[in-house]
Amino acid sequence: MPCWYYEKKDLFCTPSITAGLDYATECRYRREGARFIIDAGTALGLKPQTFATGVVYFHRFYMFHTFKDFNRYVTGACCLFLAGKVEETPKKCRDIIKTARALLNDKQFAPFGDDPKVQQEEVMTLERILLQTIKFDLQVEHPYMYILKYAKSLKEDAQSLTLDKNKLHKLVQMAWTFVNDSLCTTLCLQWEPQIIAIAIMHLAGRLTKFDMLGAVQSNADKPVKNWWDRFEEDVSLELLEDICHQVLDLYSQPQGTPTPSPPPSPASRPAKRQRLESPGQMEPKPSTQVLKQS
Numbered sequence: 001m002p003c004w005y006y007e008k009k010d011l012f013c014t015p016s017i018t019a020g021l022d023y024a025t026e027c028r029y030r031r032e033g034a035r036f037i038i039d040a041g042t043a044l045g046l047k048p049q050t051f052a053t054g055v056v057y058f059h060r061f062y063m064f065h066t067f068k069d070f071n072r073y074v075t076g077a078c079c080l081f082l083a084g085k086v087e088e089t090p091k092k093c094r095d096i097i098k099t100a101r102a103l104l105n106d107k108q109f110a111p112f113g114d115d116p117k118v119q120q121e122e123v124m125t126l127e128r129i130l131l132q133t134i135k136f137d138l139q140v141e142h143p144y145m146y147i148l149k150y151a152k153s154l155k156e157d158a159q160s161l162t163l164d165k166n167k168l169h170k171l172v173q174m175a176w177t178f179v180n181d182s183l184c185t186t187l188c189l190q191w192e193p194q195i196i197a198i199a200i201m202h203l204a205g206r207l208t209k210f211d212m213l214g215a216v217q218s219n220a221d222k223p224v225k226n227w228w229d230r231f232e233e234d235v236s237l238e239l240l241e242d243i244c245h246q247v248l249d250l251y252s253q254p255q256g257t258p259t260p261s262p263p264p265s266p267a268s269r270p271a272k273r274q275r276l277e278s279p280g281q282m283e284p285k286p287s288t289q290v291l292k293q294s
Helices: 022-041 047-063 072-086 093-103 104-114 117-131 143-160 164-180 194-208 212-217 237-252 285-290
Strands: none
Touching: 022 047, 022 072, 022 093, 047 072, 047 143, 047 164, 072 104, 072 117, 072 212, 093 104, 093 117, 093 237, 143 164, 143 194, 143 212, 164 212, 164 237, 194 212, 194 237
């Protein structure tokens, strides 16, 4: 199967950018397409796993094609259509298009065309191109399952402590929301879902003041440096915080035009990751100060 994780230089040299689109506009198009898939999936009653799979297809598709050649909303509808079948929650093409009509304004919906039959043919024709582009690699893992797995483990570790179940529940809910929003960034093109899950739980733990390290240490035979070491080795704090910055950047942009921050420079992709340094050129924003709280 192909490797779907890219380095920084690749994310700044996508087909759209090579064709003349600037990086900020590509980020905005990716965000708008991803948000459309999420909103359409939610309106259709689809589970998060389904619309998340659709968003991953969407991001992978535009590593091979340009936004100038393929409209982001038509592509988004196609990705959701395919994801529904893959995740065994299928929706009819006409229902997805009807939902798109309800969510989009006239200008955004125009690329679908006016004839319902042509609209469906447009999406189904694009589905064949999508399948070829993603090389029929249809199975996608998401951070959701890892968040639940890690939260369950933390709960079991803390049996000897007075565990605040409400706080843990709040942590999971917050992390779940962050995962949904992270789909609007290119994180799924940079890191495996378990790494994203750890980073987002690290962020949610800080915000909820949940002592994850204390929970892990309560059931450990020897001192533990980082709570996530038992789940993933060789993951640095700098890497986790950089992932968190990319998520937080979504909330720190002017309303109506949020744009993900530039992606970090991932290490080479062998199983063992090198320790990464925080990007020196990242401009600090007020929202990122939460990461520095104890």
